[in-house]
Amino acid sequence: MLDHIIKQFKLQVLSMDEVEDSFSSIVYKCTLLNGENVFLKIPYTKMKFQRELEAYEILKNTVAIPDLLDYWTGDEECHGVFLLSEMKGQPLTMDVSPKAAFQVGVIHASMHTVQPPALMELTGIQNEFASWSAFIEQQFYSFAQDVKDVLDEGLYTQALERYERMKQQLPSPDGPSFVHMDFRPANIIINDNEVSGIIDFESVRFGSTEVDFTKLHRDFLSFDQTLYEAYKEGYKSIRPLIDLEIVLPFYQFTDAFNSIGWCKRRGLEKNAAFLEENLVRLKNFLKKSETIF
Known part of the structure; x- marks a missing residue:
């Protein structure tokens, strides 16, 4: 399949390495004979391919994303492939300055200013x-079928019971906005x-911004108050920021719950560390006072 894809794009490849930390696609970093690095991204489903394809069109000239150099719509054996430019740098870590955290806020808010295009028909x-409430509920109870076995x-x-109580306290949704749905340091x-x-747009939707802060807070913002404040200032320089203290507890809870279901679907042994992390998080949420809201 890889040989077929390389021929499809007429690439002269010197070396190729699979990229780690990609969970909804297979991604390869290719070094070409001319020294240029490009990426081949192969989504797991046709819907993920279509979502990402539309995202590149919607986001270009609005936020910084990789250049879509080419794409192939695939065949009966492949759902489709993207040929993407290299974005210089490394995934976000805690070893950054408040200036960088401010810029994360700016680019996040800039993405949230994007609304459904009036003149573009979306199929992905x-x-x-x-x-929105029904969408979040459908996701929760879909994963609940898997969580029940764990x-x-x-x-x-x-x-x-906790989910049903917490959802009643949510404010009105904030949007419609382009939401990444996997806005975490690796992306x-x-x-x-x-x-x-x-990077990575196979899970995107138009919906409420409130869902999009959860993973960034879980994996980055919660560890350093200075970076958190810088991020918020960056975000607010572009658009108003919702009250995260109101919405985060609900989405942190559902993220832990849904992640347990995700581990069940993708393999408990293979994802044992992530499973244990979310089991601890879920149990801690359930131990907290029911008056949290």
Whole structure:
């Protein structure tokens, strides 16, 4: 398949390495004979391919993203392939300055200013905003079928009851906005303390911004208050920021719950560390006072 794809794009490849930390696509970094680096991205499903294809069209000239050099719509054996430019830098880590965190806020808010295009027919990116609560609920109860096989009955029942109580306290959705749905450090590229851009758009939707802060807070913002404040200032320089203290507890809880279901679907042994991390997070949420809201 790889040989076929390389021929499809007429690439002269010197070396190729699979990229780690990609969970919805297979990604290869290719060094060409001329020394240039490009990326081949092969989504797991046709829908993910279509979403990402539309995202490149919608986001270009609005936020920094890789250049879509070419793409192939695939065949009966392949859902499609993207040929992407290299975005200089490395994924976001805690070893950055407040200036970089400010820029993360700016690019995140800039993405959230993007609304459903009036003149572009979308077949991949769904606009979930009008029924946002139903969308979140569908995701939760879909993963619940998997979580049920992992948690003991008492803990599982407690989680469902907690979800039903917490969802009643959410404010009105903020949008409709382009939401990444996987906005985490691995998908934010930093080069010399400057944000190069954002990658990976196979999960995007138009919906409420409130869902899009969860993973960034989990994996980055929660560890350093100075970086958190810089991020918020960057975000607010572009658009108003919702009250994260109101919405984050709900989405942190559902993220832990849904992640347990994700581990069940993708393999408990292979994802044992991530499973344990989210089991601890879920149990901690359930131990907290029911008056958290």
